[in-house]
Amino acid sequence: MARLVAPRMADVLKQSVVVENRPGASGQIGAASVARANPDGYTIMLDASSFAANPSLFKKLPYDSLKAFKPIGVIALFPNVVLVNSGFPAQSVKDLISASKKHTNAVAYASSGNGSAQHLAGALFETAAKVELLHIPYKGGGPALADVMAGHVPLFFGNLASSLPHIQSGKLRALAVTSAKRSPILPNVPTLAEAGIRDAEIYEWNAIFVPAGTPDAIVSKLSEALQMALEHNDVKARIAQLGGDMRHNSPNQAQSFIQEQVNLWARVIKERNITID
Known part of the structure; x- marks a missing residue:
């Protein structure tokens, strides 16, 4: 997803956006690096839905998921x-x-x-x-x-x-x-709600973050660049091909969604006594 969005954000920002993979530990290695980065808008992170589950799965993270970052926006569900x-x-x-x-x-x-x-x-x-x-x-x-x-x-x-x-x-x-609406890719397959199972919407998602100390003006500029990148036909087509529901959201809306996801998986992990050992 990063390699799909980065070139289009670069076009808007009029400067190169280099994608550097930092895999490992369910995203913790890359996230820890970004949490420590200079909050000047030049280091951003694209993370996945594991971001919301990690605080409840791992006894100790090298950062506070909800305090170490500011979301720029959720790309797609x-x-x-x-x-x-x-x-x-x-x-x-x-x-x-x-x-x-x-x-x-x-x-x-x-x-x-x-x-x-x-x-x-x-x-x-x-x-x-x-x-x-x-x-x-x-x-x-x-x-x-x-x-x-x-x-x-x-x-x-x-x-x-x-x-x-x-x-x-x-x-x-x-x-x-597991979405709220049927997928255009599988139009004949019902949602869980249609099948009689309520409160079971499940999404994998991607979102972009910056270090928490990043000034609001920079956050707004990056958010605008992301929203403009999502308007490109090649980005829309690829996300649709992957069965995604593209989001157009503000940083505040993204923050609310991510908080909801953190709360959801905290509840599930606690109720089902899930551990990673």
Whole structure:
């Protein structure tokens, strides 16, 4: 996402925007670097939805997520898809819930690891649907998805974009999307709310941040550059292709959304006793 937006922001700002990957520790390495950076607007961070879960997953972060940064804006929201393999009999969310209630842990779901996006999505689904599923963590999303498609594990809460080819090939069956509205990419797949599961909107998202001490005038300038970048047809097309819902929001609106996400995952992680150990 950074490489998609950065060139367009550079056009607006009339200066180069260099993307430097700082992976590791669920985004903590890159975030810690930005938190310590000079708050002059020349160091910005693009982070993902793990930003909102990390404060509750990790006992000690090298920064305070809500105090060390100012959001510039949320770029887009990407819904998950409730997926089963082609050999699993459930044809709907109702069928899935019925199967899961036959006995404790009757249905298992795979994830890329404890505390991962798939794990958290499954945990929220359990709470909202009032079911108990068996969580099977893998070392990475690739092996998890491969075992689901191979029929070893029936259920997966997947990213829409990465799951789409497997849905189209028939290897996976989409039972519902986790957004408020149906996805234009999967118009025949109901939302969880339409399937009778309330309070279970689940999104992966990307947002841009700067260090907390950045002056408001610089924040406003960067926010304007981001909004203008999102108006470019190539950016719109790529986000739509990935199944995203592009956001046009102010820094204050972005802050409110991120706070809501932090609160949501704090509740889920506490209620489901999720740890990353």
